[in-house]
Amino acid sequence: MVPADLRYTKDHEWVRVDGDTATIGVTDFAANQLGDVVFVDLPSVGKSVDQFATFGVVESVKAVSDLYAPLSGEVVEVNGDLGGAPELVNSDPFGGGWMIRVRVSDAAQVDGLLDAAAYERLTSEA
Amino acid sequence: MSEILHDTALIDIHRALGARLIDFGGWQMPVQYTSILEEHRAVRERAGLFDLSHMGELFVEGDDAGDALAAALITDPRTLAVGRAQYSMICAPDGGVIDDLIVYRLGPERFLVVANASNAPVVSEELARRLAGWRAVLDDRSLATSLVAIQGPAAAGVLGPLTDVDLAGLRYYAIAEGHVAGIPALVARTGYTGEDGFEVFVDWARGPEIWTALAEAGKSANVIACGLGARDTLRLEAGMPLYGNELDRATNPFDAGLGRVVKLEKPGDFVGREALARVARDGPAKRLVGLTITGRGIARHGYPVLAGERRTGIVTSGTHSPTLGRPIAMAYVAPGDAEPGTILAVEVREQPVSAEVVPLPFYKRATPAT
Numbered sequence: 455m456v457p458a459d460l461r462y463t464k465d466h467e468w469v470r471v472d473g474d475t476a477t478i479g480v481t482d483f484a485a486n487q488l489g490d491v492v493f494v495d496l497p498s499v500g501k502s503v504d505q506f507a508t509f510g511v512v513e514s515v516k517a518v519s520d521l522y523a524p525l526s527g528e529v530v531e532v533n534g535d536l537g538g539a540p541e542l543v544n545s546d547p548f549g550g551g552w553m554i555r556v557r558v559s560d561a562a563q564v565d566g567l568l569d570a571a572a573y574e575r576l577t578s579e580a
Numbered sequence: 581m582s583e584i585l586h587d588t589a590l591i592d593i594h595r596a597l598g599a600r601l602i603d604f605g606g607w608q609m610p611v612q613y614t615s616i617l618e619e620h621r622a623v624r625e626r627a628g629l630f631d632l633s634h635m636g637e638l639f640v641e642g643d644d645a646g647d648a649l650a651a652a653l654i655t656d657p658r659t660l661a662v663g664r665a666q667y668s669m670i671c672a673p674d675g676g677v678i679d680d681l682i683v684y685r686l687g688p689e690r691f692l693v694v695a696n697a698s699n700a701p702v703v704s705e706e707l708a709r710r711l712a713g714w715r716a717v718l719d720d721r722s723l724a725t726s727l728v729a730i731q732g733p734a735a736a737g738v739l740g741p742l743t744d745v746d747l748a749g750l751r752y753y754a755i756a757e758g759h760v761a762g763i764p765a766l767v768a769r770t771g772y773t774g775e776d777g778f779e780v781f782v783d784w785a786r787g788p789e790i791w792t793a794l795a796e797a798g799k800s801a802n803v804i805a806c807g808l809g810a811r812d813t814l815r816l817e818a819g820m821p822l823y824g825n826e827l828d829r830a831t832n833p834f835d836a837g838l839g840r841v842v843k844l845e846k847p848g849d850f851v852g853r854e855a856l857a858r859v860a861r862d863g864p865a866k867r868l869v870g871l872t873i874t875g876r877g878i879a880r881h882g883y884p885v886l887a888g889e890r891r892t893g894i895v896t897s898g899t900h901s902p903t904l905g906r907p908i909a910m911a912y913v914a915p916g917d918a919e920p921g922t923i924l925a926v927e928v929r930e931q932p933v934s935a936e937v938v939p940l941p942f943y944k945r946a947t948p949a950t
Contacts, residue, residue, distance in 0.1 A: 489809070490617040492900035493878050493907075495929075511929065513878050515616040515899055516809050 455574070456481060457548055461524065461564055462573035463506070468548065469524040471564055476525050479552040480512065480543060483577045488514040491543040494536045496521075496554055501529045503556060505563050510553065512543065525563050527556030588633035589726050589787035597805055605698030607634035610807040619810035620902040623773050627732030628806035629794055632779065633787055636700025636722040638693040638707060645689040647848065648714035652707055653683065654833060654856065656846040660685040665753040665770060667841060668693075670703055675832040675855035679703045680823055682770055684755045689716075692755070692766070692781075696823045710851065726787025730794055730803070731777030731814075733945075738798040739778050743767060752776075761793035772811060774818025774943055816897050816908065819870060819941030825881055825896045826868055826910055832856060834864040835912065837940070866893060867918035870940040871926065873898075873907035875933035879926040885911045886925040886932055892917045895926060901942060908942050909935070 460468040466484035470477045485491065493513040503509040503523040510521040533552050535542060543551040568576065586607045594601065599610035610631065612619060622628045640649055646658040655668040665684040669677050679699040684692040695703040704720045711718055730739055736747050745758035745767045755768040763786045771777040782790050795803070812822070821827050821836055833842050833856070842856050873879055879898035884891050898909030909926065917924060920939050925932035 489612060490615050492617075495877070513900070515620075515813060515902070516611070518878075518880060 456570050458570045460548070461567035461569060463522055463524050463567060464576060465522040467522055467524050469567065471525075471558065471561075474558050474561070475530065475555055476527065476558050477552050477555050478524060480521065480547055481573070481577075482547045484519075485544045485547045485551070488512060488517060488519060488543075490515050491540045494540050494543065494553065496532050496536070497529050499529050499532060502559075503527060503529060503554075505566070521553065523556070524567055525556065525558050526560055527558045529554050530557050531555040586634070586723070588631055589784050590631045590633065590728075590791055593788055593791055594631065599805070599807060602808070604808055605634060605696065607697055609634055610805070612807040612809045613805045616807070616809035616813060617902050619804060619806040620813050622802070622804045623732045623775055623806060623810065623814055624903055625733070626801055627730055627734040627738060627777070627798060627803045628810065629791065629798065629803055630729040630731065630806050630811060631787070631791065632727040632729050633725065633784075634697035635727055636695035636697065636703060636720070637725040637727070637781065638695060638700075638704055639719040639721055640691045640693060640707070640711065640716055641689060641719065642714070642716035643689055644714040645691055645716040648711050648716040649683065649691055649693070650846055651714075651848055651850050652710035653681070654842045654850065654852060655683065656843045657683045657685060657691055662687055663754055663756060665755055665768060669833055669838075669841060670706060671832070671852035671856065672829060673851055673855065675852045675859060676829040677823070677827045677831055677833065677836075678706060678829065680821065680827055684766075684768060686755065686757070686766070699823060724784050726782050726784050726790065727779060728782075728787060728790045728794060729771060729777060729779045730798070731771045731773040732775045732803070734798070734801045734803060735775070735777040738794060738801055738803055739767075739780075742793055742797055747778075760790055763789055765790070772818075772820055773814040774820070774941065775814075775945055776947070812897075813899050813902055816899055816910065817901055817903055817941065817943035819910070821868070821910075822897060832859050832864065834859045835866050836868045863915065865915070866912040867915050868896070868940075869911055869913055869918050870938045870942060871895075871898075871909040871911055871924065871935040872904075872938050872942075873909065873926065873933060873935050875925075875935070877926070877928035877931070877933040878907040879909035879911070879928065879933070879935065884927040885913055885935075886927060887914070887917045887922075892924065898926075903943050910940070913937075
């Protein structure tokens with residue numbers, strides 16, 4: 455079960471919208487598919503990200519995967535813990551494994567994202 | 581190319597263990613069971629169990645077997661004592677590597693040549709062609725053999741009670757015929773992990789029994805199943821080449837820093853001799869080096885290597901080293917950039933990330949092989 459209060463992309467990112475701020479990470483499904491995460495490359499504060507465009511990279515022992523932004527906006531905070539502890543992406547994907555916070559530029563973009571039920575359907579078919 | 585995806589005799593065991601399966605060299609193989617990092621650490625600290633039944637087992641026998649192999653390969657298997665093994669390669673006439681191999685001498689004129697899974701059909705065919713005219717026959721038992729490896733410091737303690745082979749007397753790169761769990765087996769003290777360990781060859785159908793016996797015996801030592809993911813990080817830390825990454829047709833043994841393997845002075849001609857003698861005289865055009873990544877990023881297979889603005893080479897293998905806790909890589913660079921201590925850069929997603937040339941291997945076990 456994925457958290458019901460989040461929205462999701464078909465590329466397995468989640469977003470928690472809180473006012474005009476959105477917190478972004480990858481789902482437990484993505485973390486499990488990746489395997490042991492050993493490196494996360496994220497944009498710096500002040501950079502802008504575009505909905506469904508790549509904003510960073512997550513690397514496991516074996517694989518390199520792009521990260522896609524669920525929403526457009528300006529990066530206001532980056533999870534510095536992932537530098538020393540990238541394994542948080544595996545152990546706590548919806549919590550301590552969060553990646554970036556952005557100031558949302560277009561709140562209506564949320565409507566283009568999956569809700570928890572739709573995302574569950576997507577991963578159960580995978 | 582064959583379209584068939586082979587299964588090893590252990591496929592049901594892998595599925596039951598929840599392995600993630602991938603297509604590797606024409607075989608459906610487990611890449612990981614739980615976590616590559618956990619499996620890697622198990623082998624460094626305790627022991628891990630590997631299904632290597634995808635490897636090619638080619639038996640060469642006959643009055644001329646030793647001479648024929650000496651003419652076909654770059655090493656001289658005639659110099660092996662019975663029961664010993666050597667690292668070898670089969671090269672094309674231009675010196676390019678067709679495959680790297682382990683050659684075991686099982687008897688005065690009986691050898692076992694172990695080839696990589698993806699190359700096994702090619703090696704089998706090429707070797708058969710090269711044996712023509714010699715009193716030697718090749719028996720390709722790749723699809724009739726299961727190969728299970730137990731690798732790690734606890735390996736001897738787990739295997740010992742199960743076998744009538746005297747493991748204390750079995751040296752590194754040695755092989756003996758005997759039994760494991762009552763099953764007729766060839767037990768070799770070889771591996772691809774940088775640890776002490778054993779490879780057990782049995783008849784195809786006995787693979788599951790061998791695996792289960794070793795898994796049961798290893799339970800108390802917390803021996804776990806390990807996939808190809810951990811095998812790759814383990815061999816990379818140990819500085820061992822992987823065919824398709826460090827070795828290919830466009831690479832000769834001297835490029836790979838394995839010139840010592842080539843026995844140019846052995847009696848008789850061999851395929852590739854002339855080309856390899858030339859490389860030995862003139863020096864290789866590229867050199868395989870170890871890199872530790874000092875900047876932020878992980879070097880991966882195919883990434884360019886830079887010396888300042890100049891492109892000097894290409895990464896052949898790269899990962900996050902579980903043992904060292906930092907990114908490591910192997911790469912081909914221009915000979916002038918190969919000295920340990922040289923500062924280079926790896927281009928990671930269009931950004932140069934600094935790297936330092938270091939001696940191989942990255943990891944050496946505390947108790948050296950005997």
